[in-house]
Amino acid sequence: MNFDFLQLSVAALGGTAVALLIFGVPGRWPAPLLRATERDTALASEAAQVFGRDAVPPYAMIVAYGLSAMAVFIFVSLLFGPILGLIVAVPVAFVLPKSMIQYFLKRRWLQIETQLPYAVDQIVAAVRTGKPLATAVNAVADTGQMPASREFERVAREQKLGISLIDALDRHGRNVPSLHFKMVDAALGLFARQGGDIAEPLTEMSKSFKEIWKLDQKIVTSSSQARMNFRVVNGGAALMVLMIFFGQPELIEKVFSSVIGIAIALAGVVLYAIGFFWMRSMMKVSV
Known part of the structure; x- marks a missing residue:
């Protein structure tokens, strides 16, 4: 009991210290x-755009690593020592904060692909009013919807540094993970090189993106029941293990008290992991 009280005291003091550092107590990181x-902080700043924030503090990842270590240590030590x-x-x-960043980065790019057709429409409207292509891209960067506007802002920023629009689009197209955005960069770069009427091809591209998004939403809606079953099956298995662990811990001790029990438990974990990732891969549908 004294050890548990010591753990809780250390956790409370650590959390208080971190909170004081975050909320303005003078200190140098x-x-x-x-x-x-x-x-990692730069990636976290991109992930924060999901919540409408432009950036995170420079010490954000240090705090994230520290809080993750503290929370995991308290939880595991209370159960296993x-x-x-x-x-x-x-x-x-180190793994948990980066996994969260990757999750929110995927959500960010889903938002960008949703907003991309309207950004393309904005470029088309600007070009039809007689504005140069570079000016139209800058207009999307300045007045477009975040986070899609941030990607056009990267192209505009490179132009301000003296890089041509063609080179800026080529470099941006090589770095983005979105196939749709690569197509937009390639189309803008092609017309920036050769000239011509860009409004009609971009309009058709925007219509195609919107149709793809509608089809994707239909697939998500039709597969919602399968995804719910996936969550129920996997969540129920994990909940049952926790109930046995806290309700009848002697059963867990019997399993791990012999070599055969340990082997069966490891085989069960491996089969559970195979089933988890198999079901997850079956539910992934790309349009």
């Missing part, structure tokens, strides 16, 4: 830590 997390808690907390502290 170590420069090596800031440099080491600079790339402090040694295992320390062993698990260190790797999970």
